[in-house]
Amino acid sequence: MIADGGTVLMQQRPPDKQHAGLWEFPGGKVEMGETLVAALVREIDEELGVTLCAADLFPVRAASGDPAKGEPSIVLLLFGTRRWQGEPRAVEPGCQLQWTTAGALTTLPRPPLDIPLSQALIPLLEGVAKAGRHT
Numbered sequence: 688m689i690a691d692g693g694t695v696l697m698q699q700r701p702p703d704k705q706h707a708g709l710w711e712f713p714g715g716k717v718e719m720g721e722t723l724v725a726a727l728v729r730e731i732d733e734e735l736g737v738t739l740c741a742a743d744l745f746p747v748r749a750a751s752g753d754p755a756k757g758e759p760s761i762v763l764l765l766f767g768t769r770r771w772q773g774e775p776r777a778v779e780p781g782c783q784l785q786w787t788t789a790g791a792l793t794t795l796p797r798p799p800l801d802i803p804l805s806q807a808l809i810p811l812l813e814g815v816a817k818a819g820r821h822t
């Protein structure tokens with residue numbers, strides 16, 4: 688979720704889970720029989736109480752672990768949106784939220800795959816921030 692001003696919503700992982708306390712992009716796993724985008728719309732509603740429209744979502748970047756290097760065999764797909772309905776709130780206990788600028792994103796402690804995802808997002812955030820300064 689990319690807001691006017693060029694900030695992105697980041698979510699802190701809960702204390703009882705892997706990568707506890709690190710900041711990730713809100714989302715979750717695709718369930719059997721679901722499209723990628725339908726899964727994202729469902730997860731964002733469940734986690735943040737926010738309604739997304741599938742047509743507003745655009746792909747930003749994929750990142751995957753390399754099992755040959757002992758990394759988990761998972762693929763994360765980052766989608767962006769500039770539109771949503773509702774005010775995000777942390778539905779799950781222990782999952783804080785913060786709106787983060789491009790500059791602050793690089794210093795935020797993140798799980799490994801969220802780092803390349805963030806790098807791909809930074810030019811987009813900077814573009815939105817710059818456009819906001821000219822309006």
Ligand SMILES: Nc1nc2c([nH]c(=O)n2[C@@H]2O[C@H](COP(=O)(O)OP(=O)(O)OP(=O)(O)O)[C@@H](O)[C@H]2O)c(=O)[nH]1
Nearest residue numbers: 704705706711712714715716759761763798799800801
């Ligand atoms: N965001 C993120 N998640 C990662 C990375 N590496 C990795 O193994 N994961 C794991 O990928 C899973 C992402 O699923 P999720 O967003 O539904 O998180 P979750 O902990 O609520 O899932 P779960 O409780 O249903 O297992 C988590 O188990 C998380 O620990 C990574 O680099 N970034």
